[in-house]
Amino acid sequence: MATRAFQRLPTAPAGRILALRLVAIVVSLCIIAGVLALSGHSPVMLAELILRSTLGSRFGLEDLALFMCPLLLTGAAVTVCGTIGLWNIGAEGQFYAGAIAATGVALGLHGPVLVMLPLMTIAGILGGMAWITVPTLARAYAGVNEIITTLLLNFIASLLTYYLTTGPWRDRISGAQVSTRRLSVSIPEMWGIVHWGFPVAIVIVVGLALVLSRTRWGYEIRIGGANPEAARYAGIPVRLRIISVMLLSGGLAGLAGMFEVAGTVHRLQGGMANNFGYLGIVVAVLARGSCLNVIPAALLMALILDSGIVMQTQQLSASVILAITGLILFMIAIGDELAHYRPVATTPAKGKAS
Template sequence: MSRFQRFPTASSRRVLVCRAIALLLALALVSLVLAMSGRDIGELGRLVVASTIGSRFGLEDLALFMTPLLLTGSAVTVTRRMGLWNIGGEGQFYLGAVGATGVGLFVHGPAILILPLMAVVAMLCGMVWILLPALARAFANVNEIITTLLLNFVASLLVYWLATGPWRDRVTGALASTERLPVTIPDMWGVVHWGFPLALLIVCGLAAIMSVTRWGYEVRISGASAGVARYVGMPVKVRIVSAMLLSGALAALAGMFEVAGTVHRLQGGMADNFGYLGIVVAVLARGSCLAVIPSALLMALILDVGIVLQTQQVAATAVLAITGLVLLFVAIADECAHYRPVVSTTSAAARRPS
C-alpha cells in the first residue's frame, strides 16, 4: 500500500516541474473566468503575447520591471539566508532614491563621477535606514519584520514631503515631483538603461559571495542554526547586522536605478511596490541568489501582462486577483513538490509469503 509522505527537501527539477504545472493550471483557470465574462480568449491571448514577449516595446518593459525586482529580491534573499525577513525594502528603496536625487540635484560635475557618487550615497542611505532594525534585532532580539515594515511608511511620507516641499519642481510646477535630474543612467537599448545588466551582474556577484566566501559561509550557517554558529565561535550578531546592512544597500540601489534610469525625478509613489514584490521574488527563489533572476523575470512578466489586460478594460482589481491567483498556485506547487508516494513497509511485509 502506498501513501504520500512529506519530505523536508525537494529537488530543483521536481520544484520546476510542479511550478510549470501550477502556472498552466492558473492560466487555464484565468482563461475560463475571462471566457465566462465574455472575453475572446484567443484574441486576448494573442494580444498579451504580442505586447509582452512578442514585441520590442514589451521586452523593454520586462527589462525595466526586472531591474528593481532583481535588487529588491536579492535584498530579501540575503536576509533569508540569515533566517531573517527584511520587509522594509520599500522604505530602503525610497531612501536610496532620496540620496541619489539629492546628489543629482545639488552636486554638479561630469556624469562619470556623479553617477557612482549617486549609487554610493543611495546605498549609504539604505544602510542607515535599516541600521536601527538591524541593531535592535542583533542585540535586543526585536522582531525585524515589525521594525522594517513600519519604516516603510515613514520613508514614503518623507519622499512626499520632499517632492512637494523643499525639492519641489519650481521649473514646470509639476505636483509631487522634483525637477528632472540633470544626470541620468545612459540607455543601452531603447528605454532600457545600463542599470539592467549591472543588476544582473550584482545578482551573480552576490551568488558568488554567498557560495565561496567565508562571510557567505558564516551567514548560511548562522541562518541554519544560530546555536551551532555560536558554539563554533562565529560572530552571529555581527553577521546579522552585516547581512541586514547589505540588504538595505541592495534595495536602496534599486531606488537609485529607478530614479536615475527610469523615472528621472523623485516623486511620490515611484517605488510602485517593488520593495514588497521583492519579497515575492525572494520566496519564489527559495533562498538561491541565482534563482532570483528567473523569479524576477516571472514577476516582471506578470506585471507586464497586468498592464496589457488593463488596456483591454479588465479592472485593476481583477488584474490584482489574477496576480494573487498565479502566486497562490506557485506556492501550492512548492509545497506539493515535497510530497512523494512511498510504499508502507508494514503493508509490504504483510504481503510476503510466510
C-alpha cells in the first residue's frame, strides 16, 4: 500500500474553507476569461468595464444593493428552513405570493403611507406564509417531502402573477404589458434608488442569526435539524417547531416579494421574481447554514447579477450569467470538499498503512 499523502478531516476549519473558496472564485474567473477570449471578447476590457460599472460607480453600487435586498431575504428563508433539516425550494413562489398580497393591499386600499406600508408588509409576510402552509402541514403531519411540494407551488404562483397582471389587475392607464399600474405607495428611498428595505433586510438577517444561536427556540431548531431522534428524547415538540420554521421561512420570502414590489419595481409584473427564490438556494448553500454568512453570500450573488447586466450591454447572452453562477458554485463545492483534506507528513513507513 502506498502511504496516503492526504487525510480527510471530519470537519473543515473555517479559515481553510474561506481560502479555498477564494481560490475557487479566481479559478472560475480564469476559466470565464479564457472562454470569453476564445469567443472574441477582450477579458481585460470586460473586467475593467464590469469593475467600473459595479463597484466603481455609484449606479453600480445602488444596483448591487437592490439585487442584494431580495437575495438576503430569500437566502435567509432557505437557511432558516435548512437549520431544521428541511429544504424550502419554494422561495420563488412565496416571493410571488408576498408580492401579490402586498399589491392587492396597495391597489385595494387607500390611506396614508404610514398606514399603508405596515399593512402591505404584513400582507406580504402573510402571503408568503399562506403559500407554504400546505407544504408545511403535509410535511409535519403526513411526512410529505417538502422539496417537491414547495417547488411545484412556484409554478402556480408564477402563473397566478401572469394571470393577475394580464387580467384583472392589468395596467389600464399606461398600457404597460404584463404589469399592474404603478403603485401609489412605495418604500422611501435612503440613498439614490436604494430603499429602506435594504438595511431592514440586513437587520433581519443579523436578527435571525441571533435568534438561532441565542434563544431556546433556536436551540430546539438546531437540535431538531441535527438529530430528530435526540430532539424527541429531549422532549422537544419537533412537529410544532417544523411548522413554525417553515412558516417563518415562507414569511421571509414573502417579505422579499413585498420589498421588491414596493421598493424597487413599484408594480406587480409577470416574471418579476427574476429567479430570486432559486438564487436564494444558491445563497444558502454558499452560506453553509449560517445566517451571518448569508450577507457575504448574497453580496457575491448580487455582484454576479450586476455583472450580468454589464455583459448584456456587450452583446453577451443573458444565459452567460447562469453559466457563470453554475461554474462558480461548482468550483466552490470542490473547494469546500478539498478543505477537508490535510496533507499528512509522509513519514517513511514504520507501521503498515491501515
